[in-house]
Structures are given as structure tokens and as C-alpha cells.
Amino acid sequence: MDSPDVHFRSREQASAIAFTLARVGYGSFVLPTGAGKSLIFQLPAWLERSQPLVTVVFVPYASLREDHNARAKALGIPSLAWGSGVRASASLVFVVVESAVKDGFYGYCKELVAKNQIARFVVDEFHTLATQADYRDAFALLGMFATLGPIQWVLLSGTAGLALERRVLEGLGLNPSVVTYIRAPTSRANVAYRVRPVPRLNSNMVALVQGELAKNLKGPADRALVFCLTTSLVDTLSAALGALAYHARMDEDTRRINFAAFKAGGEGCSVMVASSAFSTGVHVPSIRQTIHIGLPRSTIDFLQESGRAGRDGQRAEALI
Incomplete structure (x- = not known):
């Protein structure tokens, strides 16, 4: 992560990271698959790793939770896959939505909020909150975390259209009119x-x-x-x-x-x-x-x- 050869993949990625580092406001970022969306929360968490700050990342699948957790550890970021049975201090906490809306995780977040230790909430692959809502009831409950206080929210997707994006924001209780939007072309020539x-x-x-x-x-x-x-x-x-x-x-x-x-x-x-x-x-x-x-x-x-x-x-x- 601290290599001199590291560079941003696009102007949009750089702008999204700058927004996330500020730790205020709501951001919705749509970049193509393979464009480095994960770095948008990895880099801030890496820079904040010596502080008592936690970035909570909501994911739709256990496979994605495990993948993110392994990649974070490889980058030297203290991280935790919620539900693994391991509890430790972490800069990044990855949680599947169904686990997140249970009392245990919500209580964990309330404790962090009381100590002013949540840096941001991240919703990875946020389009799934709309495309899978019919058979995953927990997705409709994720907005409960927006009631915890003025915490930054960062939404990430590689495929969300404008109408779907607005539907997800409203479902989370985030006012679309005050959101920072960043979009990049999603075609992949290779x-x-x-x-x-x-x-x-x-x-x-x-x-x-x-x-x-x-x-x-x-x-x-x-x-x-x-x-x-x-x-x-x-x-x-x-x-x-x-x-x-x-x-x-x-x-x-x-x-x-x-x-x-x-x-x-x-x-x-x-x-x-x-x-x-x-x-x-x-x-x-x-x-x-x-x-x-x-x-x-x-x-x-x-x-x-x-x-x-x-x-x-x-x-x-x-x-x-």
C-alpha cells in the first residue's frame, strides 16, 4: 500500500477516495468492475489504522466478505469478517447484510458510535439492495444504521443505473439531493x-x-x-x-x-x-x-x- 509505484486507476477513483477520506457526507460511486472500487475504502482504513476508527462494510455475500477480509489482511489493514467467531480490534469490519441487521451487530455499532469510533458505513455492490430485495428481507432493514447519527455513507457498484441508484438511496433513508455522485464509463475493452x-x-x-x-x-x-x-x-x-x-x-x-x-x-x-x-x-x-x-x-x-x-x-x- 505504501509502495512508490502505487497510482490511481482513474480520475473517478481518486475523487471517490478523496471524498471518503473526508469522513463526511453521502457518496454514491459507480465504477466498472476491475476499476479498483475496493481501494475507495481500503486506503482510508489503511491510513486510519493507528486510530480507533472502524469502517463498516456491508456486503451481500459471504464469499465477498471472506475475499475482502483476506485482501485487507494482505495489505496490512487490521480487519474482521463478522460471523467468523473471531472478535478483535479492526479498522475494517466486513458483514453480510443478514448478519448486520441482527441485534448483536447493531448493538456493536451503537457502542462504536457512542465512542465516536465509526469512520463510515460502506455498502459494497449496493445494486443488490434493489435487485435482490424480493427474496432477501434483511435488505429493507439496512436503513436502521442511518438512524445512528451523522455518519458518512459510501455506496459502491459497478452496474447500478440512475433509477436503481435513487431507489437504494431512498430505501436507506439517505436524501438523494445531498449525495455526491461519481460515475465512470463501465465498458471493459479487454x-x-x-x-x-x-x-x-x-x-x-x-x-x-x-x-x-x-x-x-x-x-x-x-x-x-x-x-x-x-x-x-x-x-x-x-x-x-x-x-x-x-x-x-x-x-x-x-x-x-x-x-x-x-x-x-x-x-x-x-x-x-x-x-x-x-x-x-x-x-x-x-x-x-x-x-x-x-x-x-x-x-x-x-x-x-x-x-x-x-x-x-x-x-x-x-x-x-
């Missing part, structure tokens, strides 16, 4: 998009996927993600391919082990077959290909899921 029509997918699905993977996984560091619409298909296809699997119905320990194996790589660990539970914010730089079996649920889902590819800036492919 990712090629391709649609392959398949008349009878079920009969030759495994062979088709194997053929596509063979064309794109050339080196030992290369990874691929295969997204399926159902957990049963994740289980079936991962077994047929000899690949790792990840979906919300698996127990948390298995998900954590498979995620770590995918990041580390090695024999049998270069391909992950997953549901949308693995779609948002996960940072594995060398993913060369994403494959969607069937049509994605929505445009936003596709942008998030295909956004896992090419995060190292090298060429990658997103295939439907």
Missing part, C-alpha cells in the same frame, strides 16, 4: 463477449463446456467460471467436469475451502462451477473466461458475473 447458440444443451453440455475451457485456459494461472441458474445444475456439472463447486446451499466451510482452492489454483482447481452466490465482487485476477449455461437472470447479473473475467487487465472472454 473482455470479448460471445453468444454460442446451442439447440440441445442438455445432451452435449459437458463436452461443449470442456471444449470452450480448453481454448481459453492456456497457462497454470488461468481460471474460468461457469455460471448455472440452479444449484442442482452446479452440482451435476461440477462433478462431470471434475471442477470446484460453489452455491448458497453448500455449508459455509465447504464454500470457504472451495473458494480458497480456486484462488490458489493447481490441479483440479482452475475451474469453478457456481451459482450467482459467486457473482459479485470476488477478485481473482487471472480469470480468462466466464461461461453462462443458459441466459443470465438479468442484465445486471450478467454484467456482474462476466465482470469477474479479465480483472488483471489482460484479454478475457465472456460466453453465453
Whole structure:
């Protein structure tokens, strides 16, 4: 983090970090996947690590919580994944929304507010508060934290449109008219998009996927993600391919082990077959290909899921 070679990836990223460092106001920042959104809260937390200040980061998925926590520790930032059973002082606390709205975490935040020790609340991948609200009731309760006092809020997304952005802000109880907005173009020139029509997918699905993977996984560091619409298909296809699997119905320990194996790589660990539970914010730089079996649920889902590819800036492919 303190390397002389560190530089901002864009003017928008630099402006968002400057806003966050001020620790006042509400900010909503939409930058493309792979554009360094995480640094918007990582750098302030790193600079504040010797102070008794906590940045609370709300995330939609346990996989994202674990990924953020591991990356923060690698950067030398004291951090905590809430729900891991470990309690320690931290500059960054990552919490899944369903855990955040429980009494224990809300009480923890109230104690920090009483001691003036919360630097900011961050909502990572904030578009999910709207796109998944129909089946995740906890998302509607997150605004309770806005009642704790005049604390800075920072909202981050790579795909949120203007109407969705306003809906989320209003749902949190944040006045859209006083929010600082920063947007950057969200297109990614290094990712090629391709649609392959398949008349009878079920009969030759495994062979088709194997053929596509063979064309794109050339080196030992290369990874691929295969997204399926159902957990049963994740289980079936991962077994047929000899690949790792990840979906919300698996127990948390298995998900954590498979995620770590995918990041580390090695024999049998270069391909992950997953549901949308693995779609948002996960940072594995060398993913060369994403494959969607069937049509994605929505445009936003596709942008998030295909956004896992090419995060190292090298060429990658997103295939439907």
C-alpha cells in the first residue's frame, strides 16, 4: 500500500477516495468492475489504522466478505469478517447484510458510535439492495444504521443505473439531493463477449463446456467460471467436469475451502462451477473466461458475473 509505484486507476477513483477520506457526507460511486472500487475504502482504513476508527462494510455475500477480509489482511489493514467467531480490534469490519441487521451487530455499532469510533458505513455492490430485495428481507432493514447519527455513507457498484441508484438511496433513508455522485464509463475493452447458440444443451453440455475451457485456459494461472441458474445444475456439472463447486446451499466451510482452492489454483482447481452466490465482487485476477449455461437472470447479473473475467487487465472472454 505504501509502495512508490502505487497510482490511481482513474480520475473517478481518486475523487471517490478523496471524498471518503473526508469522513463526511453521502457518496454514491459507480465504477466498472476491475476499476479498483475496493481501494475507495481500503486506503482510508489503511491510513486510519493507528486510530480507533472502524469502517463498516456491508456486503451481500459471504464469499465477498471472506475475499475482502483476506485482501485487507494482505495489505496490512487490521480487519474482521463478522460471523467468523473471531472478535478483535479492526479498522475494517466486513458483514453480510443478514448478519448486520441482527441485534448483536447493531448493538456493536451503537457502542462504536457512542465512542465516536465509526469512520463510515460502506455498502459494497449496493445494486443488490434493489435487485435482490424480493427474496432477501434483511435488505429493507439496512436503513436502521442511518438512524445512528451523522455518519458518512459510501455506496459502491459497478452496474447500478440512475433509477436503481435513487431507489437504494431512498430505501436507506439517505436524501438523494445531498449525495455526491461519481460515475465512470463501465465498458471493459479487454473482455470479448460471445453468444454460442446451442439447440440441445442438455445432451452435449459437458463436452461443449470442456471444449470452450480448453481454448481459453492456456497457462497454470488461468481460471474460468461457469455460471448455472440452479444449484442442482452446479452440482451435476461440477462433478462431470471434475471442477470446484460453489452455491448458497453448500455449508459455509465447504464454500470457504472451495473458494480458497480456486484462488490458489493447481490441479483440479482452475475451474469453478457456481451459482450467482459467486457473482459479485470476488477478485481473482487471472480469470480468462466466464461461461453462462443458459441466459443470465438479468442484465445486471450478467454484467456482474462476466465482470469477474479479465480483472488483471489482460484479454478475457465472456460466453453465453
